[in-house]
Amino acid sequence: IYIPKATNITNRKFPSTFIWGAATAAYQIEGAWDEDGKGESMWDRFVHSDPTHIDDRSTGDVACDSYHKWQEDIELLKQLNVKLYRFSVAWTRILPTGYLESFNQAGVDYYVNFVKALRAAEIEPMVTLYHWDLPQTLSEQGGWLNDSTADRFGDYARIVFKNLGPYVKLWATINEPKTTCTQGYASGEMAPGLKLVGDGIYQCARVQLLAHATAYHIYHDEFADQGGNVTIVIDATYNEPLTDSAADAEAAEWEFEFNLGWYANPVYLGDWPQIMIDRVGNRSKAEGLSQSRLPPWSKDELEFVKGTFDYFALNMYTAVAVNAIDEPPIGTGNYYLDKGTGTSYKPEWTPSIAGWLYSYPYGMRGLLNRVWSKYNPGSIYVTENGWATTEDLNDQGRLEYLQGYLSNMLDAILEDGVVVDGYTTWSLMDNFEWARGYTQRYGIIDVDFNSPNRTRTFKDSAKWYSQTAATYCLVDTCVD
Ligand SMILES: CCCCCCCCCCCCC/C=C/[C@@H](O)[C@@H](N)CO[C@@H]1O[C@H](CO)[C@@H](O)[C@H](O)[C@H]1O
Numbered sequence: 001i002y003i004p005k006a007t008n009i010t011n012r013k014f015p016s017t018f019i020w021g022a023a024t025a026a027y028q029i030e031g032a033w034d035e036d037g038k039g040e041s042m043w044d045r046f047v048h049s050d051p052t053h054i055d056d057r058s059t060g061d062v063a064c065d066s067y068h069k070w071q072e073d074i075e076l077l078k079q080l081n082v083k084l085y086r087f088s089v090a091w092t093r094i095l096p097t098g099y100l101e102s103f104n105q106a107g108v109d110y111y112v113n114f115v116k117a118l119r120a121a122e123i124e125p126m127v128t129l130y131h132w133d134l135p136q137t138l139s140e141q142g143g144w145l146n147d148s149t150a151d152r153f154g155d156y157a158r159i160v161f162k163n164l165g166p167y168v169k170l171w172a173t174i175n176e177p178k179t180t181c182t183q184g185y186a187s188g189e190m191a192p193g194l195k196l197v198g199d200g201i202y203q204c205a206r207v208q209l210l211a212h213a214t215a216y217h218i219y220h221d222e223f224a225d226q227g228g229n230v231t232i233v234i235d236a237t238y239n240e241p242l243t244d245s246a247a248d249a250e251a252a253e254w255e256f257e258f259n260l261g262w263y264a265n266p267v268y269l270g271d272w273p274q275i276m277i278d279r280v281g282n283r284s285k286a287e288g289l290s291q292s293r294l295p296p297w298s299k300d301e302l303e304f305v306k307g308t309f310d311y312f313a314l315n316m317y318t319a320v321a322v323n324a325i326d327e328p329p330i331g332t333g334n335y336y337l338d339k340g341t342g343t344s345y346k347p348e349w350t351p352s353i354a355g356w357l358y359s360y361p362y363g364m365r366g367l368l369n370r371v372w373s374k375y376n377p378g379s380i381y382v383t384e385n386g387w388a389t390t391e392d393l394n395d396q397g398r399l400e401y402l403q404g405y406l407s408n409m410l411d412a413i414l415e416d417g418v419v420v421d422g423y424t425t426w427s428l429m430d431n432f433e434w435a436r437g438y439t440q441r442y443g444i445i446d447v448d449f450n451s452p453n454r455t456r457t458f459k460d461s462a463k464w465y466s467q468t469a470a471t472y473c474l475v476d477t478c479v480d
Pocket residue numbers: 025028175176179235236237315320343344345356384426433434442
């Protein structure tokens with residue numbers, strides 16, 4: 001279909017059924033890293049073992065102190081007029097070592113109280129089971145390279161479903177498995193800091209998908225009466241060919257499959273994308289390996305993973321320009337060489353202070369259409385979307401980014417027929433931005449990390465978002 005690349009902000013209203021929300025993750029906001037029986041996660045170990053892992057030598061030990069300030073956070077959500085809050089449960093509060101024997105009732109009580117309070121405030125909880133804080137004990141046993149981690153994830157998911165399930169209808173199993181595999185197990189920039197760009201990166205994807213499917217089946221086999229929906233959160237870029245050439249168009253397609261397709265294809269369609277099977281298989285063979293570095297699924301595994309979704313949870317921030325390149329030399333196995341594409345950003349896109357994040361609002365519409373037509377998921381939630389700045393209450397750049405992306409989302413809904421049921425902006429408040437520490441802020445609400453109270457203050461974008469969530473309108477006045 002032809003979609004004009006409109007940049008104007010629409011003055012039409014969002015459907016009244018659309019759900020406005022905000023998102024966070026446990027390690028990034030909670031703090032209280034060793035309180036009330038919580039175990040050590042691989043992020044606790046990563047930041048404590050070598051402060052140089054983090055740009056500003058900071059940690060998430062206190063972060064936004066949301067573990068203690070959760071009632072205040074719910075008040076903020078109410079002031080924002082949002083009806084959906086996506087947050088994650090810290091695995092190590094429930095099972096401090098990752099094993100059932102370490103069960104910690106205090107962790108369960110904490111989250112049960114929290115979801116009850118959200119419901120009382122008429123805010124729907126969307127619970128992510130895993131947002132990168134793997135129990136350190138499991139990490140030492142191979143973490144996402146060890147098949148048994150999928151079973152440990154199932155043990156943990158069962159406890160959370162059983163206890164929080166009466167109050168939760170929207171579940172996300174694993175957040176952005178690709179980021180974990182590329183940055184945690186390949187570039188080493190994130191926990192656990194491994195550099196296995198040839199094979200570990202692919203095994204990590206396989207084990208996370210098995211873990212997701214394990215939790216999905218546990219929910220539908222044992223807790224179907226709760227009537228909730230479960231999926232995995234996948235991050236993606238909108239891939240625009242660098243030029244009009246057929247070669248760049250094909251490269252953009254490869255880029256799509258080696259990123260989003262890597263995780264979505266097994267879940268929504270079955271098996272790895274064919275281009276990955278072919279390219280990694282051929283390059284592995286040329287390297288003299290007897291088996292592809294992309295681990296083939298068994299027939300049982302394929303059936304186990306295929307169809308494990310009730311909706312599509314999409315994290316979308318940026319666009320990338322993609323170009324064809326000469327076939328990279330065969331040598332040491334490497335995912336980035338297997339991919340066989342070049343990536344950059346177009347000069348007309350607006351850069352943020354995060355090197356990877358550029359504003360190209362049309363990308364939201366383009367990607368939503370692609371996900372909708374390729375995977376036919378029935379319903380999409382955009383579970384993350386946001387903009388990086390330095391500390392600044394007058395964040396006009398963030399406001400314009402959100403306005404532009406949401407305007408294009410509405411075009412996808414109203415013009416193209418894509419079903420987007422809800423949106424949780426990243427993030428409710430400034431927080432610990434992984435390897436960037438507190439140097440990059442994504443919150444619509446400012447957090448003063450120098451104050452013991454972690455004072456929260458609405459930025460301009462939060463004031464605008466609160467009005468938008470109340471009126472379903474991105475500008476001052478909308479037409480129905
Ligand atoms: C001339 C230079 C050319 C370089 C071209 C590189 C192009 C590759 C760019 C791909 C960028 C994708 C990287 C994406 C990362 C994000 O998905 C990831 N950081 C998002 O993580 C989520 O976002 C939040 C903000 O970073 C984070 O706080 C949250 O926890 C994550 O779920």
